[in-house]
Amino acid sequence: ARWLLGYLLAVKIPTVSFSASEQNTTALKEFDQLLRRVFPKIFSSSLVQHEMVGNYSHLLTVPGSEPDLEPYMLLAHIDVVPADEADGWDAPPFSAQELNGFIYGRGTIDNKQSVMGILQALEYLLEQGYTPRRSFYIGLGHDEEISGPQGAVNIVKLLKSRGVKLLYVLDEGLTIMDGVVDGLIGPGALIGVSEKGQATVKLSVSTPPGHSSMPPRESSIGILASAVTRLEKNRMPNLFGHGPERATFEHLAHKFGWPYRMVMSNLWLFSSLLSSVLEGQPDTNAFVRTTTAVTMFNSGVKINVMPAYAEAFVNFRIHSSQTLQEVLKLIKSTISDERVKVEFVSGFDPLPISSYDEDTFGYQIIKKTVHDIFPEVTVSPGICVGNTDSRHYTELSPDIYRFAPSWYKPGDSARFHGVNERISIQNYEEIVLFYFQLMQNSDIRNLPGPRT
The missing domain is CATH 3.30.70.360 (Alpha-Beta Plaits)
Structure with missing residues (x-):
């Protein structure tokens, strides 16, 4: 399929950020050419304005038909961390090889699935003659892995100089956890409302x-x-309960089996018990301190x-x-x-904690989109333990969210910046559908009333 071929080609290009002073600029130029080839509608559309920022980053502006609606912005990054096949990869890290339904390669989950997923979704909408009601921006940074000094920082400067204010921002960050949290029945999507x-x-x-x-x-x-x-x-x-991590468990409480459910539903009593359990594992210890x-x-x-x-x-x-x-x-x-x-x-x-209230447009639209594509998934706010390009956007919006619908199963967290980074073909298709649905869901003027 065409949507998959473009993604495979993207993974094959070694857009590596080696250090603050060294990037593979040849690969970044090649990536730019690939985008123009794979997404002809985006780059030829009279609707979409495309700008290169900091030489290799991309800013796309998609104006809506109702300019009084506050715009939103989707972020992703093109660059990846280094990878060496000698570390024990099952397939060469820039081969985009398929093994048992998974695409292997550096950048498959950090973060080319979002780069290509967002653009593929927009390409589909343009092919259908779609004009959004609400304007939106797409920012694709080329140096996120080295803190975004040329990419994200300059995109923000440009938008600030134009007086842009954003309703919400969505970047990479947390994921859909499946079988990762002890006692949680079924998958949970964590939307990062802050980052450390x-x-x-x-x-x-x-x-x-x-x-x-x-x-x-x-x-x-x-x-x-x-x-x-x-x-x-x-x-x-141990600061469990002093940040948004407590809300994560309160939102998921009804999905835990016994006796976890009793603990999660009564954190006023069991907070110290849960916090001591969480600090026992490196990945959950990071939430509490x-x-x-x-x-x-x-x-x-x-x-x-x-x-x-x-x-x-x-x-x-x-x-x-x-x-x-x-x-x-x-x-x-x-x-x-x-x-x-x-x-x-x-x-x-x-970073400041973004709102996840019932009447917060960005959070609720992302949550609705998750439910549209993954009806079986429970959604909760979470804390992003790593850092993203979105931290540069705080002056443009109070509501910044960090989430991409990549599935994380037991052992997958070690693949992030590690060996055998991979994504299933099905999951990449779901990611394209997620952004496709999000762009349409964001077009409503007001949030619908709460479900009764």
């Missing part, structure tokens, strides 16, 4: 150098290792020389109810060693 903040700190220790035959009582490596151990052992506080990840450690020059210098980098993902400054204070008090220099490298506060 971030802090990276550099810890360093300097000591006089010397010969390894006459070592001091403590080396620079030993002092630094102790500081890092203190950070890992003394985790940041600011996480601590020691990611780089460098020291030493020669086997018989006491190192004069040791450094480590630690990455924190900040819980919704904390601020960057609070976390930096906690880091210093936990290390509590004057010999360890703590330097702030980069970071930002957690």
Whole structure:
């Protein structure tokens, strides 16, 4: 089928962001040519305005027939993280090979399924002669994996300069979880209503150098290792219930079996029990606290020389109810060693929490669209533990949501930025239908009344 061929070709192009200063720009140019070839209606339509931003990102404007309706925006990103077949892939990471109904390849779930799904949906609508009532924008960033400094940041600048205000923004983020949450009966779609903040700190220790035959009582490596151990052992506080993560379980409570349902339905009583269960697994622990990840450690020059210098980098993902400054204070008090220099490298506060009320247009339209395509799925608000391009859009809209209807089953979270990233052919088709339906559902003037 034509819709699948375009997606396979997209996965084959290695649009890798290697580092903040290195991207595969040849692949990004090739990707641009592919889009023009695969979606002829979009690029020839007098309705759609297309602009290149920051050389390789795309901004599409689709004006509606009723300009008084506030526009919305769909986001996705073209770039991917590196992948090496030697890490143990079942199929080469840029082959888009099909195995047992799944397409394997880097970018299949992060995030080319959304890039191609959104454009395929728009192409179908244009083929049918569809003109939307409500204007909308599509932003496709080319450098999300390195924080979006040229793509998303410049798209936002451009829209701000035009005075654009958005009713809602939808980007990648959370997914449909199936069999991943203990005790949950049936699949649950989590719509990210916020995302965690971030802090990276550099810890360093300097000591006089010397010969390894006459070592001091403590080396620079030993002092630094102790500081890092203190950070890992003394985790940041469990803050379950202070952010939107509590609402996730309240919305899903009726879908849990016994005895989980009793716990979820009475969080006023069982909150501490649930929070201690959640912190037992790395993927759910990330929901309840600011996480601590020691990611780089460098020291030493020669086997018989006491190192004069040791450094480590630690990455924190900040819980919704904390601020960057609070976390930096906690880091210093936990290390509590004057010999360890703590330097702030980069970071930002957690993102504002978007509304998920019954009368919030964006959330309810996304929820309705999920139910249209997946009637068996329960929808709830959630917290996005990673970061997305949408964090740059807070000045354009108070309501930013992070969700793509990719199915996650047990073990699939390890494929994200990992080995054997894949998507089923059926799921890609569902994603196209989801955006196709969302564009039409967003065309209503007002939300329908609540179901009775």
